[in-house]
Amino acid sequence: MDPSEFGTSTIPLQHAPYGPITAEALTNKNAGKVAVVTGAAQGIGAAIAEALTISGATVAILDLSVEKQQKTQEACEFHGGKIRAYACDVSNQDAVMKTFDEVEKDFGPIDILVNNAGVLVQRPLIMSDFDSFWKQIEVNFKGVRLLLNLYLFKTGAPKDVQEKYGSPKDEEYFKGLFKDPPILCGQTCAWLATGQGKDLRGLYIGEKRHLAVIIKFLTNV
Numbered sequence: 001m002d003p004s005e006f007g008t009s010t011i012p013l014q015h016a017p018y019g020p021i022t023a024e025a026l027t028n029k030n031a032g033k034v035a036v037v038t039g040a041a042q043g044i045g046a047a048i049a050e051a052l053t054i055s056g057a058t059v060a061i062l063d064l065s066v067e068k069q070q071k072t073q074e075a076c077e078f079h080g081g082k083i084r085a086y087a088c089d090v091s092n093q094d095a096v097m098k099t100f101d102e103v104e105k106d107f108g109p110i111d112i113l114v115n116n117a118g119v120l121v122q123r124p125l126i127m128s129d130f131d132s133f134w135k136q137i138e139v140n141f142k143g144v145r146l147l148l149n150l151y152l153f154k155t156g157a158p159k160d161v162q163e164k165y166g167s168p169k170d171e172e173y174f175k176g177l178f179k180d181p182p183i184l185c186g187q188t189c190a191w192l193a194t195g196q197g198k199d200l201r202g203l204y205i206g207e208k209r210h211l212a213v214i215i216k217f218l219t220n221v
C-alpha cells in the first residue's frame, strides 16, 4: 500500500501552546460529564479521580473493593464532587458489565473512561512465576480491552471514526481497516526476519521523510 493512501485524521490539529495544567485551569471544564476511573484506590488513579472532580465531572471510581477507595472518595467529596465507589475487578467481564450498568443507572451515560488500573511485577523473568506474569496480562490487557469494548459499544464509536469507516459493528468497517492482503504481511514478516529492517524503504508517516534517512541520522547521533 502506498503510504500516501493512509488517511489523515479529520480532527483539527491544535498547535497553539496551552496554559499550565493546574487545578484552577481545570475548574468546571468537564461539568456535566460522567467519568469512570479504574484503579482509583491509590496513586495515579486517585489523583485522576480528584482532578476530574475538580474539573466538574461526576466520577465513578472502580477498584477491587469499596473500602480501599474511601480516601479517594473523601478527597473528591472535599471538592464538592459527586462521586461513588464501586468494587470491580476489571479483569472480570461479568463484574465490569454489571458495574457499567450500575454507573449508568446512578449517573447516566458514561462520557470519559480512564483505564488506569494495572499491576506491575518488577522482577526479572527468572525470579518471577507464570501466575504473576499472567495476572498482568489479565489486568493490564484483558481488563483494558473489556472496558474499552464495553465503552465503545455503549457510547457508539467516536463520530470521526464512524464517518471514516462506518459503524464499528459493520463488517465494512473491518474491510476498510485492512486494505492489504495477508500475503503482504507474511512477506514483510519474513523479510524483516532476514535482519534487513534497516533497509526498509518507505515514508515515515506524518514526517514525510524517508525512513532510511531517519535511521542514518539516529545511528550517527
Ligand SMILES: NC(=O)c1ccc[n+]([C@@H]2O[C@H](COP(=O)([O-])OP(=O)(O)OC[C@H]3O[C@@H](n4cnc5c(N)ncnc54)[C@H](O)[C@@H]3O)[C@@H](O)[C@H]2O)c1
Pocket: 038, 039, 040, 041, 042, 043, 044, 045, 062, 063, 064, 088, 089, 090, 091, 116, 117, 118, 119, 120, 139, 143
Ligand atoms: N507509577 C508509575 O511510575 C507508572 C509508570 C508507568 C505506568 N504506570 C501505570 O499507571 C497505572 C497507575 O499506576 P500507580 O503507580 O498509581 O499504580 P498503583 O499500583 O499504585 O495503583 C494501581 C491500582 O489498581 C488497582 N487494581 C489492580 N488490579 C485491579 C483489578 N483487577 N481491578 C481493579 N483495580 C485493580 C489496585 O488495587 C490499585 O489501587 C498502572 O496501570 C501502572 O501500571 C505507572
